Structure formats: C-alpha cells, structure tokens
Amino acid sequence: MARRGLRKMRTGIVILVLLVVVGGGGYVGWVLVQRSAPVSLPTPTGQLQVGRQTFEWTDTARKDPYVAGPRKLSVFVWYPVAKGVTGRKVAYAPGQWTGLQLKAPVSILEGPLDSLHDPALDHAAVAPGRFPVVVLLPGMGFSAPMYAALAEDLASHGYLVAGVTPTYSANLTVLDGRTISSMPAANPSNLGDNSPGAIEAGDHLVNTWAADARFAATQVAKELPDSVDTAFGTSYVGHSFGGAASLEACRTDARCAAAIDIDGSQYGEVVKKGVQAPIMLLGADDSCITSVCGPDAKNDTDRARALSLLKASTNTSWCATIPGTRHFNFTDYGAYYLAWPLRRYLPLGTIDRRRALTLENGYVSTFLSHALRNTPAPGAPACAS
Template sequence: MARTLRILLVVALLIVVGLGAYVGYAAIRAAQPVTLPAPTGPYPVGRTITEWTDHARLDPLAPQPGSPRRLSVWLWYPAAPAAEAGTAPYAPGAWAGLHLDGALAWSETGFDDVHVHAVADVPVAAGRFPVVVLEPGLGFAAPQYTAIAENLASHGYLVAGVTPTYSANLTVLDGTAVPSDEAGNPSAFDTADLHAGQAQVAGDRLVDVWAADARFAAAQVAGLQARGRFAGHVDTAATVYIGHSFGGAAALEACRSDPHCAGAADLDGTQYGAVVHSGLTKPLLLIGSQDSCVTGTCEPSAPGDQADRDAARSLVNAGTGPVWCYRIRGAEHFDFTDYGAYYLAAPAGFLLTLGPIDGDVALAIVNAYLGAFVDHAVRGRPAALLAAPSPYAEVEVQRTAP
C-alpha cells in the first residue's frame, strides 16, 4: 500500500512538473514577436481608425432604445512612400481587450508582440482606389482580419473594416470598450444545431442590421472622396463586399441591396436573409473550410449541415451572376482570421476551430483568391487563378464560372 502511494505521488509530481514546464514554455513562446503575413501588392499600407454615426437609423441592438447606430471603422489604404516610420500597433488602446483573458491569457501571442505592416495615418498614394467593405464574423472585430485587409490595400483598394456594435465581443467607441449583448449576438446561435429554426429567424433579422452597416460604411467612404486625407483618392463607381462567417452572409445581403455593388465574397459563412432566395446578379465567391457546407457541396454530418447546404444551393441557383466555389483542405473556421498567424498554446487551440493547415498558408490562399476575385469584379482583369485546376494542393475546386 505504501509503495502504491509513493508511485501515485511520483506520478502526480511528474504531471505537475510537466504541466508547469509546458506552461512556462508556452508563456515564452507567447511573448515572442509574430509578424503577420506580408502583403503581396506593390503599395505600402496606411491605416486609420474612425467612428461614424448613422443618424438615419435607430440602433435596434442597443440596450438603451432610441440612440442612432454608431460604428467603429478601420480603414486600410494604399499609402504614399514615406520616410522611416514605425508600423501601427495591432490592437491599440482598449482594443487590446480582444486578447484572450483570464486563465488563457498566457496561451496566446501578446498583442504588443503582433507586428503588422501598416503605418498609422500616413498620406494616401497617388490615384483613385476602389472600395472593399470587410465584415467580421459574429463576435469578431475588424482588426482580427488585418492580414486580409492589408493585402487588399497593398493591391490598390481602400478597405473599410466594420465592427458591428453589440455583436462583436468587443468594439471601441470614444476610447471605451463596448461588449456584445443578446440582441446583437443572440444565444440562438449557440444552440444552432438543436434549434435551427430559431437560429434562422435570428440570423435573418440580424443580417439586415449588418448589411445596413456595410452599406452605410460604403457610403461614408464614398463621401471621403470630397474631403480630408482621402479627397480625390476614392473610386466611388463600385464597391465589393466581403466577410467571414456571419459577416459573409451580411456581405452578400449588402451586395444584393446596393446597386453600386460589383461583387461579394463569403468566407465560410452560412447564408441568411433575402439573398438566399433571390441570389446575386453580380460576381459571387464562396470559400469554405474543409468540411463546410456553405458552398453547397458536402456530405452533411451535423444537424446544421443540411440547412447550410440548402441555403447555399438556393443562393447559387437563384442568382444570375458568375459564381466560384472552393474549399480549403485542412482549414477550419478560424483559419480565415489572424488567429492562424498567432502562437496559440494547446488549451486555446482546442477551444478555437483551427485546422491542421499552416495558418500562414491558409491566409496566403485566402488572400490570393480574394485578390483575384476583387480584381476581376472591379477591374475586369482575367481571373486565371479562379479557374480549375488550382495551383494550391490544399484547394478543392467545386465550381468555376464560365
């Protein structure tokens, strides 16, 4: 009995020592600098953060009724070559609250150690640049898509990243962190597989708010053509809407209802709203993760998969514009965000849906396809990359436009 007890104590001690060693190793890794994937375009990138109020809309998600809808919008843009200047912080001020907190804080790269490529508030490059509106996934915020935004800006686009107030886990207005609430991030989505009907109703209602946010941001950016730093630099003729997850659904709905839309891209997002039944008349890009049904092709393995597949098929079949659909092998839902570029220790990695694909590779693929799609939709450039077969072994081509 005493010998068994000693063995158990030794095993327990080894486990404690092992865990302590791992936590120490992970903390050291999390403190090491990480640089987001380098933009591939010819322009250096500038970034500015602004706040806009839509006085034409009362905010249906605000806890206090009667207030206008307020949004934080991050703008990434082609920058003029400048003298030596430090890059912007990844998550300045209260935006640092996006970092994992509590018991998991040690397991994620510190945001002070995440290095971007954009420089804050520098002059805009010569020329006029088309607008891309970027909407994050439910709970996410615009800065968590910096790798995608910087790459598009480096190719000559003015990217407006919209953080949906009260839907994002955190946004910042007037320097103060604003959390989500039930109206903006409904609990029906937490149990979508069990209550698909409730999730559909909640999604159809919320997608209209987000789509209105996107259209408002596009109109505000167009208004910058006449004033301020961006005067004379905004091409107001056409807008492309892109988004991840629920933001992808909102991007499609915004495009449906905006006559200036040149195309829309949905990154691994279940579709909601009127666009599911009407489709789009403009170019459409759908990119899904490995087992995703949001491109309309899959073998349903979970209760919600059938609904995702049906919505995507309805969207594609109802539209009259060209459609491209792909899935990325080895990618999961969070691989479309900057999370793929951070260091994440095992506890955080288990909680977040990241696939076995290298995060930088996933982002490189997403950036390549988004860039080719936006160039084709706005500038009419040949879309060689969009045609089958793909030069990327990880890409499963499901549908290409003629």
Template sequence: MLAIVVAAGGYVGYVAIRHTRPVTLPVPTGQYAVGRTTFDWTDSTRTDPIAPQAGNPRELSVWLWYPAPPGTTGPRAPYAPGAWSGLHLPGLIGLAETSFGAVRNHALDRVPVAAGQFPVVVLEPGLGFAVPQYTTIAEDLASHGYLVAGVTPTYSANLTVLHGGAVHSSPAGNPSAFDDADLHAGAAQEAGDRLVQVWSADVRFTAGQVAGLGRAGEFAGHVDANHTVYIGHSFGGAAAMQACHDDPRCTGAANLDGTQFGPVVHSGLDRPTLTMASEDSCVTGACQPASVADRSDQATARALLAASTGSTFRYQITGMRHFNFTDYATYYLAGPLRSQLALGSIDGDHGLAITTAYLTVFLEHILRDRPEPLLTNPDPRYPQVKIL
C-alpha cells in the same frame, strides 16, 4: 506528485515566454505600402435595434487600410491599441496566446495616401470577432490598391471600441439562439435573418461614408465610389451577400465560410460572387452532409445558387477550418487552447496566403476586368484548393 507540479510549472513558464515572443503577420504581396486610420461613425438615420438601451443612433468603429506610396516609411500602426487589447480571451488563458503587443503587422499610422483612385472594399468579421483580427487580409488587399474599410458590428462583436472605451455584445446583437447545436432550428434562423439586415445596413452605411471621404480632406480624389465590393467571414459573409443584394453600387461580394441568411438566399444575386469554404463546411452547396446543420447549409447554398444569375466562384480548402480565415492562424496558441479552436492542419500563413490570393484575383477580375486563370484553373502553389 512533485514531478507533476514541476512539469506543470515548467509548461506555464514556457507558455508565458511564448506569449511575449514576436509574431510577424504575412507580408503584404502588393506594390503599395499600407496606411491605416480609424473612425467612429454615427448613422443618424438609424436607431440602433440591438443596443441595450433603446433610442440611440447606430455607432460603428471603422478601420481603414489604404494604399500608400511604395517605399513609404513611418511609425507602425499598433495591432490592437488601447482597449482593443481586450480582444484577448479572458482570464489567465490569455497567456496561452500571443500578446497583441508582440504581433508585428505592416500598416503605417496615418501616412499619406498613394496617388490614384481606388475601389472600396468593405470587410466585416464573423459573429463575435472584431476587425483587427482580420489584419492580414486587410493589409494584403490594401497593398494591391484597394481602400479596405473594416467594420466591427457594435453589440454583436464580443468587443469593439468606441470613443476609446470598450463596448461589449448584447443579447440582441449576439443572440443566445446561435449557441444551439443546430444553428438553423427555429429561433436561430429567425434571429439570423433579422440580424443580417442590421449588418447589411452597417456595411452599406460604411461604404457611403468612405465615398464621402473622397470629396474632401486627405482622401479627396482617391475614392472610386462607383466600385464597391463587400467581403465577410462567417456571419459577415452572409452580411456581405445581403449587402450586395441591397446596394446598387455593389460590384460583387465574397463570403469566407459563412452560412447564408436573409432574403438574398431566395432572391439571389445578379453580380459576381466568390465563396471560400473550410474543409468541413457545406456553405458552397457541394459537400457530404454529416449533420442536420450541414444539410441546412447545403440547402441554403443551393437555393442561393439557383436564384442567382451572376457568375459564381466556389472553392473548398483542405486543411482549413473556420478560424483559419482570421489572424488566429498566425498566433502562438498553447496546445490546450488551440485544440478548442476551429483551426485545421494547414500551415496558418499558407492558408491566409490562399485566402488573400483568391480574394485579390477575384477583385482584379470584377473591378479591373483582368483575366485571372487562378479563378478557374488548378494552381500548383495551392494544391489544397478544390474548385467547385
């Protein structure tokens, strides 16, 4: 018994040390330095349908990553400042993952924007997640010359921060129906179809607000509002597809491992789309279904493909699971915690490198009309990628 206690104590001590050991996110691969600023924006045209109290306008926290002149220096923007630190898993288990204060990201705090006009990329997280947890993707895209506006969906995220205070999820924003083993049964499907319209409106509102930044202030003249792309992970991927369907400004959309919801499934898209799926996912429509949920995902994806007339790019990534598209892939996670999360066998940094590489070439192709052989040809750097 004493040996067990000593071993357990030693392990807890090791975890506590690893919790504070610095972790550096993958270095952005583009030519620009990266700046970051944040906004709390209110959509006065909408009454929030998922707020606990009725009658209030919809409020959103938006983080904007943007190109800064190469070689720019300045104070680093904290990874998860203030109340955002509550994104850690609750309780003592929070010690089993890297402290946010130990995460070294690369964006600089409110530095000047680079010369030029830059297309708008609106990024939305998965259900329960928040935008800071996608910093690796956002920083890399910004370094390639994009204004990346990350929207945390209020009352759907486990935590967002508005006006400095923490705001948690509501039953309407994160429906209990999504806890069902079969996500696509009855109430869950209906809840998803309703909620995706809220999220779609969030990102379209955000795109409009970013366009407005281009008319005055520090971003005046730097926003290419005629070119907007929506990107999302998981349920955010569904919102990205729906938003592109709903927004005539949309140039294209990318879905990272997201089950599709909403009218777009049957009406389709006439603009380019990219879908990246984890190894055990059926959201591309090409899989061997292992469950009722898989068969539903496959049928939904095939319906969207059949209804769409825009070009489609689809990929399955061996070794990646659902959380590999987030910064969780980079954190230290104690064994018992890691085993409970949807993280695959692929090296975490390499999985994110695959994600950012394909997102970047997709954007270059549809926004800057550049031929990108990576989209259609195998690449020896990324043997895990299966082109569908």
C-alpha cells in the same frame, strides 16, 4: 458561428490550463518563453505599402435597433501607401482594443496582441490615385482588427478597405473612449444551430449588418473623397456571419460590384432572391456553404440555402474549399502565437496556419481583380447549382 466556438473552447481550455498550472510548471515556463518571441502579420503581397486609420462614424439617418439614439460604428480603414514612404507602424490592437486578448488564465496560451508586429503605417498619406472600396465584415463576436492580414493584403493591391465592427454583435467594440460588449439580441446564442428560431434570428439580424456595411461604404467616400474610384462601385467581403451580411449588402446595393462570403452560412432575402453581381463562396473543409460539402462536414444543413442562393443569382459565381482549413483559419488566429491546448480547442485545421491566410488572401484578391478589373478568373470552378 464564431462566438459559439469560443464558448465551447473556453470551457475545455480552462480545465486543461488548471491541470497544466498544477502539474506542468515546466511547460508553463516554456510557453512563457515562446509567447515572448516576436510574431508578425504576413507581409502583404501587393506592390503598395499599407496605411491604417480608425474612425467612429454615426449614421444619423438610422436608429440603432438595440439602444436609444442613432447607430454608431467603429471602422478601421486600411489603404494603399506609395512605395518608399516611411513612418510609425500601427499598434495591431491599439488602446482599449487590447481587450481582444483572451482572458486569464487562457491568455497565457496566446501571444500578447500588443507585441504583434503589424506592417501597416499609422496615418500615412494615401497613395496618389483613386481606388475601389471594399467593405470587410467580421464573423459573429469578432471585431474588424482581427482580419488585418486579409485587409492589409487587399490594400497593398490597390483597395480602400473599411473594416466594420458591428456594435453590440462583437464581443468587443471601442466607441467614445469606452469598451462595449455584445448584447444577446445582437449576438443570438442559438445562431448557427439551424433551428427555425435561429434562422429567423439570423434573417433579421443580417439586415442590420448589411445596413452597417452600406453606410460604411458611403462614409469612406466622404472621408477620402480624392482617393475613391466611384467607377468601381463597392465590393463586400465577410467571414462567417459577416459573409452572409456581405451577400445581403450586395443584393441591396445597386452599385455593388462583387461580394465574397468566407465560410458563412447564408441568411436573409438573398437566399431566395440571389445577387446580381459576381460572387465567390469560400469554404472550409468542414463546411457546406459553397453548396458542396467539404470532406469533414458533419451534416449538410447549410447546403440547401447555398443552392437556393446560387440558383437565384444571375451573375457568375465561383466556389472553392481550402483543404485542411476550419472556421478560424480565415481570421488572424492564423498569425497569433497559440500554445497547446489552445490550438486543440480552437476550430483550426491541419493546414499550416500562415499558409491558410496566404491562400485565402490569394483567392480574395484574384477574384476581386477579375470582377472589377477583368483580369484572369480565379483558379476555382463555377459553383454547383
């Protein structure tokens, strides 16, 4: 899982950074120059511009499982904006969200997030018309803003994208003017090791994330009632644990139109009961989540759950592996400036990082267009089952 990879990465990087600082002052100086160069998110490929707003929503009907009181969520909403509209660009990580930057001394090897150029317009008017809703869920430990490249590309193709940050599971959430860290109960340290305890924890936690996703879908319709096309239902897209939660949200939402799991081991009842809507499983080279293990997979422990999911699902399923990718290639780490040895310790594959984002975005937008608008099917085979 994403958080586990970050922990492993930090230990090695801190040691190497200290060596570099002590014995490689020249290299540090070169990195400081390089990280100050402008870096931009990929340009969205759709015909529309993109706007973004942020919201804090409270699910008064649901008790938060981790603290007293109702469940509160931070949600970034990306949406289509008409061509020709001008205005102020958003800050990629606004305000206290700059805390997503890796901490010192590792942060010297990562470009500053507050200078990352984001093409989305801040609070621009939604384009005329009505659009399908897509709920986007991050990987464990990650926050919704770190998937802006995917969200903005979808919005440019005519979708309202609600990016949910699952409170207490993300390493950083901003709510009520304060930052909130993760809790062990909501971000289990053993998640992903495929032990019985880890699977049980994941099966339980995925229900909370799926409920977060369904709630966000209803709130988008309330917040932007004149822009939501209810005829298309809701689609769910997620990375890592968010991918598992997207499948479970789709299973439990009668109006689910499609679901995409991006490199996420599957958890919850969906593994046995499947999904009735079309689904796509998109994996990395070292993953088995599509039911066919990639060439760099170390074991096939996820394969059985993927096969069970596909066997129980009743609609069309597509599977694809993007060559040269690893787990973080599906996040905005594909757009950040990353110096060596940070690139060495993050789970990023041999593929050009920006090309990986382009391929991911292409698969996701093509699949959703096919599932919702009956356009040609994505260039991926039907899943093995």
